[in-house]
């Protein structure tokens with residue numbers, strides 16, 4: 001009897017061992033960070049210089065080794081862009097990289113491919129040869145011209161000729177919208193629950209990441225390295241460390257942006273009608289999914305506005 005039990009136990013242990021061996025531990029979810037519209041307009045919480053200092057410190061504290069900053073050189077001519085060149089250099093000195101987000105942030109759908117490509121070239125002329133430069137192009141508004149296939153393909157061909165790769169995103173943090181609400185409230189002198197603001201920001205980031213991860217697994221059958229779309233905002237300067245900690249607590253690992261753009265999805269320009277929701281959503285759309293199913297539930301302006309009113313301003317919306 002004792003012998004039988006121990007044999008059973010041995011069999012169980014072996015099975016457990018084999019099972020472990022046969023199914024490698026579930027691969028960690030991986031994500032890299034990117035920030036757009038650099039140098040971005042000033043927020044209401046700090047100067048652009050303080051924002052850069054705090055953002056660099058937050059990235060260091062969060063042990064994010066390498067994020068990308070997508071630059072619009074036209075913004076350097078604005079009052080808020082004063083000192084922007086030194087701030088961009090500071091990101092690079094801290095280990096991060098810079099890339100092309102167009103010169104003046106146009107929408108392809110609005111200005112058409114010829115003017116659009118000229119604008120990319122103007123930004124490239126500013127970026128070329130700078131330390132930390134990567135040959136990646138991020139479409140402003142994620143507008144890849146999907147409504148006009150000819151325009152879309154003309155710009156894609158122009159990028160290829162220039163050896164620029166699409167600096168796509170997979171996870172839209174919708175940070176610009178929440179940042180805008182917070183800045184307006186601050187300027188209006190409203191009392192804000194800053195802990196609730198932090199928690200709301202963190203919640204939106206984590207839900208968007210998990211939503212895209214689920215879509216990726218369903219579409220690709222594997223987990224790609226994700227890329228967040230964030231912006232150079234006061235919100236990130238204040239709460240980025242919290243967002244990264246929450247991602248890690250949820251099972252995410254932080255990848256470098258160089259690693260992210262080596263993922264196989266970097267070589268897959270989707271032939272999809274829906275390109276504005278990032279690469280995973282576009283690949284899912286290409287595979288037949290309806291765009292309405294491809295938007296993370298909290299990534300709606302009305303939803304964020306309502307949650308901001310309720311949780312941060314403690315105002316119950318009338319409905």
Ligand SMILES: [Zn+2]
Pocket residue numbers: 036037101105140141
């Ligand atoms: Zn932008």
